[in-house]
Amino acid sequence: MIDDNKVIETLDELSEFLRVVENGGLGLENVTGIALATNNSNGRPFVAVLDDKHQLLLGRWVTQDVFDNGKDLVRKGTKKPH
Incomplete structure (x- = not known):
């Protein structure tokens, strides 16, 4: 399910x-991964x-800039090493 009303526009x-x-704040169960992808029908990134x-x-649309520049953030996650 992709929420059409919410677009992530910045890396922040x-x-x-x-x-x-990562902190379970959306109540999703069985989360094992997060990825940047493109919609097969229209090429829109999410x-x-x-x-x-x-x-x-769950999916959220992202701008092309976030798609192009957010790959390391998605790959490595946001948790800082101790």
Whole structure:
């Protein structure tokens, strides 16, 4: 499910979204991954929250800039090493 009304427009917004997901703030169960992807039908970029079967649990549209520059943030996560 992708929420059409919410678009992540900055890297700070992406970071906040990732923190909320990492901390369980959205009430999603069985989250095992987060990825940047593009919609097959229109090529629009989004961030995908995935379960252990790689099924989409939640998606949020992102701008092209966030898609291009947020890959390391998604790959490494937002948690800082101790």
